[in-house]
Amino acid sequence: MAAAICSTGQQCLAWYLDCDSDGFGANSAPVFSCSQPAPGTCQVLPNGDKTMGSYISNTGDCCDMDSQAFPGQTQFFSSPDACGSYDYNCDNQSTLHYPAQTCSALTCAIVNGACVPSAGCAGTGCKVQNNLCVTSANAAACGAPINATFQLCAFLGPIVCQPMTENDTVQSCL
Ligand SMILES: [Ca+2]
Numbered sequence: 001m002a003a004a005i006c007s008t009g010q011q012c013l014a015w016y017l018d019c020d021s022d023g024f025g026a027n028s029a030p031v032f033s034c035s036q037p038a039p040g041t042c043q044v045l046p047n048g049d050k051t052m053g054s055y056i057s058n059t060g061d062c063c064d065m066d067s068q069a070f071p072g073q074t075q076f077f078s079s080p081d082a083c084g085s086y087d088y089n090c091d092n093q094s095t096l097h098y099p100a101q102t103c104s105a106l107t108c109a110i111v112n113g114a115c116v117p118s119a120g121c122a123g124t125g126c127k128v129q130n131n132l133c134v135t136s137a138n139a140a141a142c143g144a145p146i147n148a149t150f151q152l153c154a155f156l157g158p159i160v161c162q163p164m165t166e167n168d169t170v171q172s173c174l
Contacts, residue, residue, distance in 0.1 A: 010034045015055035017042065022070045024061035024090075031055060062090035076172035078143055086142040086173035094142050097172040098134060099125050106133045106163045108153035115153045115161035132166070142173035 012032050016025025019042035031037050039052040053064075063069035066082035073089040076097040080086055086094040103126030109118035121133035133151040140146040150166045 013057060014059075015057060016059040016061075017053045017064070018056045018058075018061070019043070019051070019053040019064045020061070020067040020069075021053070022061065022067040023056070023058060024064075024070045025056050025059045026061050026064040027059055030059070060090060062087060062092075073174065076174045078170040078172040080143065088174050094173045096140075096142070097174065098140070098146060098168065103133055103151070106151040106153065108161045108163055110159075110161045115155045117153050120163075121151065140171040142171055144171050145169060146171040 012034055014030035014032055015037055016027070016030050017040045018025045031040070033055075037055045039054050041050045042053040043051045045051070060071045061069070062071075063081045063083035063085060068075070068077065069081040069083070069085070069088045069090065071090045075088065077086065077088055081088060089095075102123060104120045104122040106120040106128075107118050108115055110116075111118075116131060117128045117133065121128050125134075127134055131152050146168055150168065151163050152166055153161060154164045156162055156164070
């Protein structure tokens with residue numbers, strides 16, 4: 001689209017349609033105008049009704065039909081976005097929540113009456129989270145069933161605190 005003619009001293013700006021109202025406009029087809037244009041058409045429904053979106057100066061949305069997909073998203077998802085992608089944070093890649101990693105064995109100790117991780121869970125990408133050590137053995141594809149094994153510290157009987165394992169069922173991505 002050709003740039004609009006603005007009066008002297010006014011700056012022509014690029015405006016991007018934000019159809020999912022997540023504060024990030026679609027990357028393509030900016031409208032050039034000196035001031036914010038009126039809302040634009042996002043979709044024409046079979047009955048002729050239209051869904052509208054605001055023109056904003058912010059861009060970078062890789063899926064402007066899904067408000068959960070935007071630059072900076074930090075949540076992982078186990079099903080694809082409305083565009084069929086798992087790239088929810090718009091960095092052009094699908095990052096696995098549970099990569100293929102093996103972490104060192106967790107050791108546990110009783111601290112203030114709780115059975116908690118005391119050492120171990122070391123290795124690239126390994127982390128203790130809510131008393132769990134992520135130790136995914138197999139890197140499953142986004143949304144695929146997964147046999148991610150977590151090590152956690154738990155009581156086995158009243159005084160025996162030891163590492164145990166727990167599984168997650170679906171790979172999630174971002
Ligand atoms: Ca991504």
